[in-house]
Amino acid sequence: MDRRPVSDGWVGLDVGGTKVLADLVDDHGQVLRSVRLSSRDGVEDAAGLEDVLSRALELVCDGARPRGVGVAAAGFVDAAGERVVFAPHLPWRDDAVRERLSTRWGLDVVLENDATCATWAEVEHGALAGVAQGVLVAVGTGIGGGVVVHGEVVRGAGGMAGEFGHTRVVPQGRPCPCGLRGCWEQYASGRALVARAGRAGERGGGVAEAARAGDREAVAAFEEVGAWLGVGVANLVAVLDPEVVVVGGGVAEAGDLLLTPARRSLAEHLVGAGHRVTPPLVPAVHGEHAGTVGAVALARRAAAAR
Template structure:
């Protein structure tokens, strides 16, 4: 029996929930049915971090109210609202302890929104929401033990074990990006050195590419041409585009990110023994150019290699919708009769 079969066995056809995914640049919201299909969506720009919590709250409420109106027009019932936030969410699933891109510090978000939205509200970390969506409806559907890794500016992550999200004692499990993989390595924004995300993330990819470009290395000529000779204009998607078009340096850079991705996953396999690793986030758009080197490094570093089953390593299937789909589905289950 799959995870999809164990929860919401008799959901009405028109039963929907609203999921809100709050990122550094946009607030994406969707009306999501019981099968994980986004039937309506809207988006807003994320308020600047200098804005007060009330401004962010108003942005969320505006998006939710728009979707509630659209649901009403279509005769759909909305049972709950789920919020996926980039940051630390407390074990109470109600408080955003810290959000790096917003002004939230110990923000009682569920309480603040509850009186205005008029639906049960669930708050969770955005990577948790994405992992839940991929395990319920996406690349790991039916898999009982899943590690989700999101490669963006940094590295986020989440754990699903026995079809249940594992949030940790204080609600902040899954911060895989800050595991140390290189003693005394590159300084990380968290204050430590050698963190995984300094070697296997979008920031790492851009840093290495700009280093070659700034040195005027002949191997970076194609990348330099793509940004008019200005390394500061380089972004991760451009490196991925160049790699797909056959640029050998871009391919080498992505393969290096893939290598470090595999190194970190081997450590996670030793700790959690998952059946699947699901790789999401913007850097995952490189597809097999990233995943093939990751699988190779994973096999070489896996403890007991050759004598144990290996986890699948797959690209996420739901793309940028994963966060809002997962947030909506978690909210639906949290507000159900069993809760």
């Protein structure tokens, strides 16, 4: 029998291509403790990655036993929440991850796509709380997101809904690693921002800092990327007619540098503009902890349903 004290907290693990973020989270979505480990150094296969997850879990729990674990993975998760089907930046390949981790840790585990988790974080404790119809666009290295209908995040038939980044905005446009051309994230992501600012290899935060200091190239990069963001958001609004569009992800931390040109562009490109309410484009509440907080919200819901 496990004699460790039972903690009041839950653990959220955000599993990205370069880092694992482990957060101890309470019932109200507050992060109590946080651990970050590299998932690149020495991680060559699924077993190596799962060793990193186990270490992160142990460190963040600090001897206590969590009530459950939510795993937010940067990849496609099947509709049953059992398998990581495809994850270009992770070593999991059509792999029954949830059950293996649950057995290894002796804990209840839920598994979900990271952007879907981030959307749940906003629904449960953020900018989408109380919203019946909404959208989250997560602008990071690429673009992910989630759709909220009747207060629930839509998963899609195969669990793959919300991959907005790979909708086409330019016919025969820039090539995308997904194999298509002209994908939205080639124009409106963090990668597009640093490339446009002539700062490839840097992070979006560096471009934001330069823009605030008056660097013209950096300001122009935000204008251009924000305008493309508005184009894609106009497409989403045409399809979904949401009450609000929430913009999250690392690039959204630039705030109005990104959102002001995006709002202008949304108003220009939205069908029926002038005859409808243009939904507000607002920043997400949860920054880099959105994935873990949302994964914990799902772990809590799963526990309540058992």
